[in-house]
Amino acid sequence: MQEENKQIWISDIPKSEEIEFTNLLPKYKLVLNIQWAIFFALFIVLIGVAYFKFDDIELIWFGLALIVWLVLLLTKFSFIQLGFPNKGYAIRQKDLHYRTGYLTHKIISVPFNRIQHVEIRQGFISKALNIAVLKIYTAGNSAHDLSLKGISLEMAEDIKQVITSKVTQDA
Amino acid sequence: MHKHSFDTEQRQSVLGTVFFLFLSVQRVFRIFWPFLLLYVFKGNAWKMLEPTWLIGLVVLVVLLVAHSILAWYHFYFFIKDNEFVLRKGYLKRVVIAIPFEKIVSINLKQGLIQQVLGVVQLEVDSAGSKKKEVAIYAISREVAEALQEQLGRYKTEISDSEESQTDSEQVDEKETILQLSLKDLLRIGIAKNHLRGLLVILAFGNNIYYQLKELFESEITSAADKTESFLLHSSSLALAGFIIFVLLVSLIISMAEVFLRYYDFNMKSFANAFSLQSGLLKRKNITIPFSKVQRLKRSINPIQKWLRISNIQLVQANSVEVSKDKDKVSIPGCDDQMFKELCDKIYEDPFSQQTYDMKPQRVFLYRYFTFSFLIMSIPVFALSLEFNWIWYLEILVPILAAGVAYLTYYRRSYQMSHDFLHVHSGMVAKDYSIIEVYKVQTVHIKRTFFQRRNGTASLNLGMAGSVVRIEYLSFDDAIRMKDQILYKIEVSKKKWM
Numbered sequence: 001m002q003e004e005n006k007q008i009w010i011s012d013i014p015k016s017e018e019i020e021f022t023n024l025l026p027k028y029k030l031v032l033n034i035q036w037a038i039f040f041a042l043f044i045v046l047i048g049v050a051y052f053k054f055d056d057i058e059l060i061w062f063g064l065a066l067i068v069w070l071v072l073l074l075t076k077f078s079f080i081q082l083g084f085p086n087k088g089y090a091i092r093q094k095d096l097h098y099r100t101g102y103l104t105h106k107i108i109s110v111p112f113n114r115i116q117h118v119e120i121r122q123g124f125i126s127k128a129l130n131i132a133v134l135k136i137y138t139a140g141n142s143a144h145d146l147s148l149k150g151i152s153l154e155m156a157e158d159i160k161q162v163i164t165s166k167v168t169q170d171a
Numbered sequence: 172m173h174k175h176s177f178d179t180e181q182r183q184s185v186l187g188t189v190f191f192l193f194l195s196v197q198r199v200f201r202i203f204w205p206f207l208l209l210y211v212f213k214g215n216a217w218k219m220l221e222p223t224w225l226i227g228l229v230v231l232v233v234l235l236v237a238h239s240i241l242a243w244y245h246f247y248f249f250i251k252d253n254e255f256v257l258r259k260g261y262l263k264r265v266v267i268a269i270p271f272e273k274i275v276s277i278n279l280k281q282g283l284i285q286q287v288l289g290v291v292q293l294e295v296d297s298a299g300s301k302k303k304e305v306a307i308y309a310i311s312r313e314v315a316e317a318l319q320e321q322l323g324r325y326k327t328e329i330s331d332s333e334e335s336q337t338d339s340e341q342v343d344e345k346e347t348i349l350q351l352s353l354k355d356l357l358r359i360g361i362a363k364n365h366l367r368g369l370l371v372i373l374a375f376g377n378n379i380y381y382q383l384k385e386l387f388e389s390e391i392t393s394a395a396d397k398t399e400s401f402l403l404h405s406s407s408l409a410l411a412g413f414i415i416f417v418l419l420v421s422l423i424i425s426m427a428e429v430f431l432r433y434y435d436f437n438m439k440s441f442a443n444a445f446s447l448q449s450g451l452l453k454r455k456n457i458t459i460p461f462s463k464v465q466r467l468k469r470s471i472n473p474i475q476k477w478l479r480i481s482n483i484q485l486v487q488a489n490s491v492e493v494s495k496d497k498d499k500v501s502i503p504g505c506d507d508q509m510f511k512e513l514c515d516k517i518y519e520d521p522f523s524q525q526t527y528d529m530k531p532q533r534v535f536l537y538r539y540f541t542f543s544f545l546i547m548s549i550p551v552f553a554l555s556l557e558f559n560w561i562w563y564l565e566i567l568v569p570i571l572a573a574g575v576a577y578l579t580y581y582r583r584s585y586q587m588s589h590d591f592l593h594v595h596s597g598m599v600a601k602d603y604s605i606i607e608v609y610k611v612q613t614v615h616i617k618r619t620f621f622q623r624r625n626g627t628a629s630l631n632l633g634m635a636g637s638v639v640r641i642e643y644l645s646f647d648d649a650i651r652m653k654d655q656i657l658y659k660i661e662v663s664k665k666k667w668m
Contacts, residue, residue, distance in 0.1 A: 009527065009651065013658040016650060094661040104619045109653070111660045114612045114667070139488060139668070140612035140633030 014092065016109070021088030021099050027129045028150025029084050034125050036080065040073050079103075089148055091159065094166075096136070098146050108146045112166040114138050120156045132156040136163070175317035180247040180258070186288045187246070187309035191239035193284050194308070199235065248307055255295060255322060257305055267305055269295060275463055275488055275668065277319045279312075279456035286454075291315045295322070323444065323458060348445070348512065351436040351504055355480075359433065359503045360426040362474040364600075369421045433503055440516060445485075447500060457500055461517045463488050463668050465610050465635045469510060472600035480504045483513065488635040488668035499636070514605065521605060524588035529652075531583050532627045535643035540576035547572055585641055587652060590659075592632075594639060609663035610634060614653050618646070632656070635668065 047069060051062045083102030090097045095111040119135040126132060134148040134156045148159070211219075218224065247258040255274070257267045280292045290309040310318070351359070434451035444460040466486040475481055483502040505513070514521050547568045555561040578598050586593040587608075594604040613633035622628055628649035632639040644652065 009655060010658065013654055016654050016657070095657055101617075104617055105623065106618075107616045109614045109616075109657055110612075111657060113663075114660060138612040138633065139635040141636075141638050146613065 016097075016107075019090045019092065019097060021090045021097070023085065023088045024150030025131060025152060027131055028087075029080065031123075031125050031129060031131060031150070032080050032084075033077070036076055040069070040076075044069055087150065089151070091162070096146065096148075096159075096163075098148055110136055110138060110146050112163060114140075115163055118160050118163050120153070120160060122153065134159055175314055175321075177248070177250040177318060177321060180249045183243060183246055183248075183307060183309045184290050184311050184314075185243075186290050188239050188243045189288060190284060190290065190309040191242045192235060195235050195238055195242075199231070246307075250321065255305070257307070269305060271322065274322060276460075277322050277458050279315050279319060279454075281454045283452060285309065286452075293318060319456075319458065323441075345439045345441060345446075347437060348440050349436070349438040349502065349505065349509060351433055351449075355504045356429055356433055356436075357426075358478050358480060360429040361422075362472065362478050362480060363425040363429060364472065365418070365421040365425055369417065429503070432501075436503070438502060445516075447502070459485060459487055459500060462666065464517050465606070465668070466637055466639070467514065467517060467605045469505075469603045470597065470600050476601075479506055481506070481510065483510060485517075486634070486636045518591070518605070518607065521591050524590065526586040526588040526593070529585045529587070529644055529648055531580060531643040532625070532645055534621075534625050534627055535583075536576055536580040538621075538643070539579055540572050543575045544569060544572040583642070585644075587655070592639075592656075594641065604639065606632075606634065606639060608656055608659045609665060610667045611639075611656055611660055612667075614656055616649060616653055 047062070047065045051057055051065075079102050083100075086099060086102060086105065088099050090099075094113070095109055097107055097109045099105070099107045116137045116139055119137070121133040121135055122131070123133075130153055131150060132153040132155075134151065136146040136148065138145055148156070151159070241261045242259070245259060245261045249256055251268075253271050254268045255271065256269075257265075259265050275296045278294045278296065280294060281290075282292070285292060285308075288309065289311070291312050293307045293310060293315045295305040307315075431451050431453075433449050436447070436449035438445060438447045440446075443462070444458055447455070447457045447459075449455055464485050465488050468484040468486065469481050470484070471481040480503070483505050485500045485502070487500065502513075548565065551561060551565050551568060555565075575598060579596075582595060582597045582601060584595045586595075590608060592606050592608055594606070596602045596604075611632045611634060615631040615633070617629045617631065618627075622643070626646050627643045628646045629643060630641040630649055630653060632641065641649075641652070
């Protein structure tokens with residue numbers, strides 16, 4: 001079987017450094033902020049209830065919980081603001097990319113011909129702001145599936161259209 | 172072959188009613204046993220003999236029997252228009268149709284009850300579903316095998332239809348690849364990772380200890396005091412005896428596990444699929460088409476190396492997100508030649524292609540050292556709160572961590588060829604994976620804050636059924652690899668499953 005000596009690195013292929021990412025809608029930052037604000041509000045209520053309900057919790061533990069809460073809150077919110085400009089997506093002819101993360105930069109790439117199905121989701125807050133999540137399922141591990149967050153509902157529908165047409169084209 | 176035709180609707184074996192009855196009794200019991208237990212424990216056990224209870228019981232039994240018969244009566248299966256169809260349910264009607272090309276594997280199973288009844292369970296696993304969706308619970312082995320063969324044959328016809336039909340003569344030709352004798356099982360048992368057996372002892376020991384403790388609080392504490400003083404004052408000989416005892420028990424546990432799982436293991440190969448059979452109490456029968464294999468893993472630990480055997484795992488494309496080993500098919504006791512044979516069967520010429528070799532950057536070694544140093548320090552720290560002398564063990568931790576880090580770094584390397592990616596990893600054991608590049612589903616590239624500073628990046632390749640981690644490559648290599656993999660996926664016209 002030595003009749004062909006295939007090249008390992010093909011030099012003439014699209015380079016991922018050249019991909020230009022589109023930023024997410026600024027409205028999505030608002031959604032994130034609201035979501036996490038609700039989370040932290042619930043958290044502080046829980047701590048407060050626990051402290052006033054049970055008499056045998058000492059003040060120092062309550063104070064410590066408050067400090068931890070504050071630190072977590074500050075880091076989370078600063079990460080949201082700082083990390084937001086890095087979030088973005090890109091669509092090429094044959095694949096889709098999503099970039100995210102502040103401390104750890106991540107780029108997830110999914111070729112269209114490996115997509116199983118697509119789903120558009122809208123939460124309560126997103127609905128009010130006309131924002132949607134496009135969830136893309138592959139046969140790979142679900143932890144590694146791609147969720148395209150922070151795009152308008154129309155955009156989500158458009159991308160879904162593109163993907164489904166590509167997927168059926170290939171089949 | 173035409174003795175069994177599945178073109179018309181068929182019911183399961185009549186014994187299926189008994190099995191359905193068993194299933195529903197089991198289900199009822201599963202729901203109600205906590206209440207029953209509570210009731211009995213409150214001292215109401217004698218009340219159960221009262222007429223109201225007995226009448227209730229009789230009604231329940233009648234209902235369950237009626238349910239089983241109805242469920243059996245309304246359960247049909249047949250083959251129509253290249254689809255395998257199941258129709259079931261009398262209150263809620265369910266029709267499930269699976270096109271042949273969506274079938275991933277057809278498995279025969281036999282639980283204890285089914286063994287007693289002399290029937291087998293046939294499961295059809297398909298892609299894109301959330302669980303093992305289609306199962307026929309009770310048919311005779313003869314029918315099951317005929318059905319399995321027909322479903323399998325239709326599949327091969329469909330996948331081969333574009334190509335020439337020259338293979339069709341070979342479809343029925345079976346070839347035994349691997350058969351494990353008792354001696355082989357013994358060797359596999361010896362070479363198993365006994366740490367797991369040890370953990371089982373610890374887990375169960377702990378569990379039993381706590382349960383007993385609740386019952387006999389005082390006796391246990393005095394006994395525990397005794398064992399503690401025994402441990403403190405006994406000679407080293409007794410300690411050695413204790414260690415040998417624990418080792419022996421974990422060896423026995425490993426052996427038992429091996430015999431239960433791999434008893435009478437035999438593996439056959441057809442024209443384009445493997446079929447495996449094994450198990451002592453629960454016979455398992457699995458069919459894997461070559462094309463469904465997403466990843467071939469091989470692992471050799473030092474004892475296995477000495478005995479010249481290795482464990483091979485085939486990761487299938489499967490529907491459920493696997494962490495359970497169910498769809499990772501293990502083939503124990505393979506020697507080098509067998510491994511080559513398997514690879515050649517599944518892949519086309521995997522080893523002759525020219526490769527580009529990569530290794531993690533040195534930073535990986537230092538990071539891994541820091542990481543394992545911290546991880547190993549945690550138990551030392553925690554235990555030293557209890558026993559002071561354990562602090563001295565902290566001296567050993569950096570040495571151990573260095574060893575672990577070095578071995579891990581040393582073992583890890585990646586080879587990329589035109590069609591394949593070979594991944595070497597492991598620490599004590601030598602692990603090796605081979606994947607076909609076009610079967611990758613998603614590509615992640617990750618750079619932590621530190622990685623951005625030292626110019627490295629990690630890749631996670633999402634495969635059906637597993638994730639391949641490629642860590643700390645130089646950024647250029649990582650980007651290049653990502654682009655190549657994406658390109659190869661996108662131009663490939665081959666079906667990934």
